[in-house]
Amino acid sequence: MARVQKNNGGDRLERLMKIEEVARACGLTKRTVRYYEEIGLIPPPERSEGGIRLYTQAHIDRLNKMLNAREVLGFSLQELQQHLAMRDELEAYRKSPPPPGAEAEVRTKLTEVDRLIAEHLALTERKMEGIRELQAELRGIRERIRKRLVQLEDA
Amino acid sequence: MARVQKNNGGDRLERLMKIEEVARACGLTKRTVRYYEEIGLIPPPERSEGGIRLYTQAHIDRLNKMLNAREVLGFSLQELQQHLAMRDELEAYRKSPPPPGAEAEVRTKLTEVDRLIAEHLALTERKMEGIRELQAELRGIRERIRKRLVQLEDA
DNA sequence: CCTAACCTTTACGTCAACGTTAAGTTTAGG
DNA sequence: CCTAAACTTAACGTTGACGTAAAGGTTAGG
Known part of the structure; x- marks a missing residue:
């Protein structure tokens, strides 16, 4: 079966x-x-x-x-859901022809999504900045450690 | 009082x-x-x-x-705790003079921490890569939206 | 056709990371 | 000195994101 x-x-x-x-x-x-x-x-x-x-x-x-x-x-998984819902709705617009007459509505939607994307891109930029900060600190620590190791080596 | x-x-x-x-x-x-x-x-x-x-x-x-x-x-907060404990222990080494005789132990510790730092740095690199991937995708979506908007504008 | 290995749903359990009272103490301003 | 606003501890509640166990159905290989 x-x-x-x-x-x-x-x-x-x-x-x-x-x-x-x-x-x-x-x-x-x-x-x-x-x-x-x-x-x-x-x-x-x-x-x-x-x-x-x-x-x-x-x-x-x-x-x-x-x-x-x-x-x-x-x-969070919920936020992710939003992100995906948006992405899919968009894909739907590409597949099915925009129902004639509802062009204004579609335009509004697209603009809205565009704004959201921009927001997410901004978020990635902030993340980048955070990472760079952390990297700077980590490298600082590493430097201090290396110096310390050299001191020990010399003694 | x-x-x-x-x-x-x-x-x-x-x-x-x-x-x-x-x-x-x-x-x-x-x-x-x-x-x-x-x-x-x-x-x-x-x-x-x-x-x-x-x-x-x-x-x-x-x-x-x-x-x-x-x-x-x-x-997680726990992992963060480890990270901090390490960082503090290191700071302690800088303050108090290394107890003479325990130099080998200190060296081991420092080397270990150095490895951990390297690991964390590697993690930040992977994060960076992930961000760039996501950015690429977001920009792709954005492009498609903009084209779509232009199409609507023309019609 | 049989069976071990994988799949299914259902439902209760768990753990981190706080939120939310409650009941009482401290503190700064008038 | 008095009081409202902010602080304290203690303890139970909540939410997200799964883990785990039970009880049973499906499937591929021999």
């Missing part, structure tokens, strides 16, 4: 993976991957007839991008 | 601040500042005779540096 489209020669090489592989590829646990789906952070993937989650490489790529954004910006 | 050294002309301008001012200066709540002390993240400050915490600017500076390191490296 399980004729998952294991390899329908038509579709391009769309390898289907079960959850464990995805988890490994993203450095997460299976529980965490399911949890992310549960809270709507990632879209529910296809299922086998038996109900087993089947992912593609696209899912992995997306997840990894998310995780990077999360780590970099220090976003 | 409260003659805190409110302003003993001898000490240089060591303004003493109560917890609220510190909290504001660091963007924390009073509870959080006490909590950080509770878990040993910051050293217990002086107290007034009535038991009120009295901080100096040095406390604020230290706290802010910590918070930056935390944000940048994504450290």
Whole structure:
């Protein structure tokens, strides 16, 4: 009873993976991957007839991008959700033709998203600055240590 | 009964601040500042005779540096504690003369700390890389939005 | 067809990092 | 001296982000 489209020669090489592989590829646990789906952070993937989650490489790529954004910006999963929702809505605009008549609305939306992007970019700049500060301090400490080591060596 | 050294002309301008001012200066709540002390993240400050915490600017500076390191490296408070303990132990070596005879031990310690610093620096580099990736993606999205806006403008 | 290895849902558990009363003490200003 | 505003400790509550265990279904290989 399980004729998952294991390899329908038509579709391009769309390898289907079960959850464990995805988890490994993203450095997460299976529980965490399911949890992310549960809270709507990632879209529910296809299922086998038996109900087993089947992912593609696209899912992995997306997840990894998310995780990077999360780590970099220090976003909570909720904030990340916002970020993604926005990104997806945008993608939707690209796919489906903008319903004629609602152009003004679309423009408003786009402008709004543009502002958000700018905000996030600003955030990355601040992060950069923070990193540089920390680096400066770390290098300072390292210098002092090295001097100290040399002193010990001489004595 | 409260003659805190409110302003003993001898000490240089060591303004003493109560917890609220510190909290504001660091963007924390009073509870959080006490909590950080509770878990040993910051050293217990002086107290007034009535038991009120009295901080100096040095406390604020230290706290802010910590918070930056935390944000940048994504450290937990525990990890941050390690980082600080190390930094302080190092400072102690600078103050007190190295007990003669224990030079080998000191050298080992210094080398170890040096390695840790290098590790942290490496971490900052990876963070930088992550940020650049995210920036690239954000800029990509922005570009697409702008093109889209221009299209709408033309129509 | 069998079975071990993997998958599923459900639900309770946990841990860090604080938030939030509560009940009492100190302190600065009038 | 008195009082409101800010401080104190103590203790329980909350939230996010999963961990873990139970009980059972699916799947691939022999």
